[in-house]
Every structure is written in structure tokens, then in C-alpha cells.
Amino acid sequence: MRRIHVMAAVIRRADGSILIAKRPDAAHQGGLWEFPGGKLEEGEPRLDGLARELQEELGIHITNARPLIDIRHDYPDKSIRLDVWSVSAFSGEAHGAEGQQVRWVAPQDLGQYAFPAANKPIVLAATLPQRYLITPDNYDADQLITGLGVASGLGVRMVQLRQTELSQTDYANLATTLMAKTGEAVMWILKGEQPPLKGSGWHVTSAQLRELHAVGWCKGKRFATGPSLLQSADELERRPECEETWDGLLAASCHNAEELQMANDIGADFVTLSPVLPTQSHPGAAHLGWDRAAELAAMANMPVYLLGGLSLDDLERAQEIGAQGIAGISGLWPALKPR
Incomplete structure (x- = not known):
């Protein structure tokens, strides 16, 4: 089984809303919503990988981030490690730089969106207090x-x-x-x-x-x-x-x-x-x-x-x-x- 290390981010604006992105229909788990991120390259530091992915996908630069939750999830064809960080400050205007749909959502409304099964704990971590x-x-x-x-x-x-x-x-x-x-x-x-x-x-x-x-x-x-x-x-x-x-x-x-x-x-x-x-x-x-x-x-x-x-x-x-x-x-x- 393939093992993939994926970086993801729960990105918050000052008003508390959280950014989610829609996966392309042709992609794995296509059509579902997700927290932005992407694969970590071999030997790449985790935060560097997250910063690179968010710059490529959303056009933003991280200025404050911390680990949030680490998830392992097995699909029939692959094993995913979702390395999720909380991003509380960034520069730039977040947008779908690769043509993907993005949306700012109130934390209490996340449950209205369909996410991949591996994202369920992330949704909860995004809404639970510290x-x-x-x-x-x-x-x-x-x-x-x-x-x-x-x-x-x-x-x-x-x-x-x-x-x-x-x-x-x-x-x-x-x-x-x-x-x-x-x-x-x-x-x-x-x-x-x-x-x-x-x-x-x-x-x-x-x-x-x-x-x-x-x-x-x-x-x-x-x-x-x-x-x-x-x-x-x-x-x-x-x-x-x-x-x-x-x-x-x-x-x-x-x-x-x-x-x-x-x-x-x-x-x-x-x-x-x-x-x-x-x-x-x-x-x-x-x-x-x-x-x-x-x-x-x-x-x-x-x-x-x-x-x-x-x-x-x-x-x-x-x-x-x-x-x-x-x-x-x-x-x-x-x-x-x-x-």
C-alpha cells in the first residue's frame, strides 16, 4: 500500500471563518471539500512544505502557524498521513490559484459540507476549544x-x-x-x-x-x-x-x-x-x-x-x-x- 504524507491547514481569518477548497471532480475523492494543502516532498521540512503548498494553491504566505492534529487514514488503495496545522496569520489574498473553488465558512457551518472520511477529525479539531x-x-x-x-x-x-x-x-x-x-x-x-x-x-x-x-x-x-x-x-x-x-x-x-x-x-x-x-x-x-x-x-x-x-x-x-x-x-x- 502506498504511504503518502500530506500537509493540510485550517486557515482562519480575523472574523473566525475558515477556508475550505473543493477537490476537482477528476481527483481522488473528487467533488468533496477539503482543507487546503498537498503532498510533502521527500526530505522537505513540514512547515516549509505547508508554506509552499499554500503559496501555490492559494497565493498566501504563512506568518503564524502551529501543529493542530496528525491523522493516519487507510483507503483501499493508499495510506494517508494528514499532517494538519492551524494557520492564524498570513499575508496575501486567498484565492483558488489553481482554478479550484474556495470558500470562507463559519466553524459551526462546516458540518454542512461533504468532506473525505479522513477529514472528519479535522472538522472537529477546527471547532473544539483549546x-x-x-x-x-x-x-x-x-x-x-x-x-x-x-x-x-x-x-x-x-x-x-x-x-x-x-x-x-x-x-x-x-x-x-x-x-x-x-x-x-x-x-x-x-x-x-x-x-x-x-x-x-x-x-x-x-x-x-x-x-x-x-x-x-x-x-x-x-x-x-x-x-x-x-x-x-x-x-x-x-x-x-x-x-x-x-x-x-x-x-x-x-x-x-x-x-x-x-x-x-x-x-x-x-x-x-x-x-x-x-x-x-x-x-x-x-x-x-x-x-x-x-x-x-x-x-x-x-x-x-x-x-x-x-x-x-x-x-x-x-x-x-x-x-x-x-x-x-x-x-x-x-x-x-x-x-
Whole structure:
């Protein structure tokens, strides 16, 4: 099978819109939209190759870029490495220099365009934020709303509601209250044994990930009703299923290459990878370190948030090794005290 290294770019204008281009009808995956770029020449530095392709295709010169996501995808006739960078500044007027159709699109409208299968994680990476806030335990609704207001002012848009001391009922009630108060300003990612409220995502623990993988469940499949989704395969077959499938944003906690593959298998949209550095809660526990985190992020094939011992000061380094950004509690949560 042929292996091809392709550079691609998520190019943003000052208004936040993203440039996409339409593939010629006669080309591989012709007629579909894509993120501009092209093949990396042998021995060519990655950023140099991207700059060359964008100058040839669009007539622009990169002035600020960073790695965004690295994807491997196998087609029947070839294996593609999509080496995707985020371009936040450039000179020149972008146009279809090779006669291709180009279009500036709002990030929330990318889903209206048909992309090659390998581009699906890129579309998600282009729309997900750089910071994934996890709430601390033992906060009531008022304290959380106050903290979220501060965090929102600092640019936080995606939040995992982590309240381990609450019953499932109390947790659901709190989530409902917070979602109503924050509206569309916050992308909520909830915890629990089953897919959560509509309008929110679901973050599964590494233990849940392993059990979901063991019973063969993946996003888009129906799931068994009852107190727990995490049953044996035989039990899952015997129990009644919900009439509707769940297709919200699915996240998973991962700590190694095996779990990253499981996350891919169940159709996770993004993962957290931890612990990168020693943490206050587990000071003596083994941690990945930056080099291993970079290796794992490169094989994930989906957006990765690095977690564990990190702060906003580490965001740039995380992105330099190909992570979507960072996740955390103490490193991102405003300085408020629990009740």
C-alpha cells in the first residue's frame, strides 16, 4: 500500500471563518471539500512544505502557524498521513490559484459540507476549544455559576461537570440547572453510566471505556436501558434497547496506546490523555512526560487534551506537540473556595 504524507491547514481569518477548497471532480475523492494543502516532498521540512503548498494553491504566505492534529487514514488503495496545522496569520489574498473553488465558512457551518472520511477529525479539531475545564468537587450551583462566569471571561467554552459526591439524580438536576443558566455559552460534557441529557456530551472514564469496548458498543449504536450500560455482551443482548441512538459529543479518558485505540473503536470524538506531569493529588504516581505524550497524541487520530499537572502556561507547549489543548481542574478553574 502506498504511504503518502500530506500537509493540510485550517486557515482562519480575523472574523473566525475558515477556508475550505473543493477537490476537482477528476481527483481522488473528487467533488468533496477539503482543507487546503498537498503532498510533502521527500526530505522537505513540514512547515516549509505547508508554506509552499499554500503559496501555490492559494497565493498566501504563512506568518503564524502551529501543529493542530496528525491523522493516519487507510483507503483501499493508499495510506494517508494528514499532517494538519492551524494557520492564524498570513499575508496575501486567498484565492483558488489553481482554478479550484474556495470558500470562507463559519466553524459551526462546516458540518454542512461533504468532506473525505479522513477529514472528519479535522472538522472537529477546527471547532473544539483549546481549553477543557473540569469543575472541582463540592460546589453548589451558585458557586459553579460564579466560577464559570470568570472562566468564560478567560475564554473557556467547554466544561466537564465533575461532582463525584452527588447521586445520579442530584447530578442530573444540577446539570439541568447549569445548562439552563449558561445557555449556548458553554459546551457541557457530563459524566455518568449512560449517555446523558440531550444537548450535552458524555465523558467516559477509562474503566467505562474498557467495558464499552468489551461489549462492542460504539457511538451511533443503540444502548441497553436500565441502571447500567456496562454489562456483559450476553446481558446486553437480553436487555431491552432504547428506541433512539445517542450521537452527542463523546469523550474518553485515556492513559496509554491501548486505551487510545479503544477510544477510536467506540467512535470517541476526542480524548483526555493523562497524567502528563506529576499532580498534587497523586504526587508519586507514574506520569507520561512530554515526550511520551507527544508520541501518543500523534497516534490518537482525534483531538487530544493533555491533562495532569498542567496550567495555562503549558498550553503552547501542548499545542506544539500536536495536542488540541489542555484539560484540568486546578490549572484552569478560577481561584474560588468550595463551600
